[in-house]
Amino acid sequence: MAEHHEHEEPKSESLLEKLSGKIHDHDSSSSSESDNDKTSPSESFKSKVFRLFGREKPIHHVLGGGKPADVFLWRNKKVSASALGVATVIWVLFELFEYHLLTLVCHILILALAALFLWSNASTFINKTPPKIPQVHIPEKPVLEFASALREEINRAFAVLRDIASGRDLKKFLSVIAGLWVFSILGSWANFLTLFYIAFVFLHTVPVLYEKYEDHVDSFGEKAIAEIKKQYAVFDAKVLSKIPRGPLKDKKKD
DSSP states (O other): OHHHOOOHHHHHHHHHHHHHHHHHHHHHHHHHHHHHHHHHHHHHHHHOOOOGGOOOHHHHTTTEEEEEEEETTTTTHHHHHHHHHHHHHHHHHIIOOHHHHHHHHHHHHHHHHHHHHHHHHHHTTOOOOOOOOOOOOOOOOHHHHHHHHHHHHHHHHHHHHHHHHTTSSSHHHHHHHHHHHHHHHHHHHSOOOHHHHHHHHHHHHHHHHHHHTTTHHHHHHHHHHHHHHHHHHHHHHGGGSSSSOHHHHHHHHH
16 A cells, blocks of 8 residues: 555656646747737838938948948048048148149159159168168959949949939939939039038048947938928829820820
8 A cells, every 4th residue: 555655756746847848838838929929010110210312221331341331331430530631631732732632642742752863862871771671562363343333323224324314213213303404503603622521521420320329310211201292292193193194104005
């Protein structure tokens, strides 16, 4: 009898352990499901957040990534400040001091060659080592890669211009005309160097500010784009719909 009771006790304990294990597994699975239910709305909300120009990647990837994006976003403050400072010095020399490019290059070469020549000849008298002038060679591969990328971009621009001029997309045509008109006005206000400097400063200030206040800017952009679409729909209904369409678009419909 004592042996029979000893065999029954381990069986009852094992049954209790199995039941408690099943209850624990059920609770953990239900808690994990509830956690998933809690996290999925936030993830879906993040995926539905409006971003300017319909982008899905961070601004660092939009700028191309790598070192140029790091410079524009001030990841390395010394490099970004140096680039902006050099551009400012060049703009001041050419615009405020009215220096010419050929004159500036010749003066820099005169000073550099004179300093190196005097240092090389004076080193024998002052018992110092002459300057080590490095040999500069332009590698072929980066030049070919740059030329190939530039060729592709030019061909793409020609294709876009051809598509716009063919009369297939009136909206794109009007946007390009408006952009060119704005650039022509800017060109009448300042020369190419000043516009280039403004664009350079723009690239070094606007992306980093946008990255800092991204949510506020995107919220304002969403409202502005909705209002623009609303006004464009009214303009399309009253004006654009009454303009006769191009022959290519009619042939495409036929």
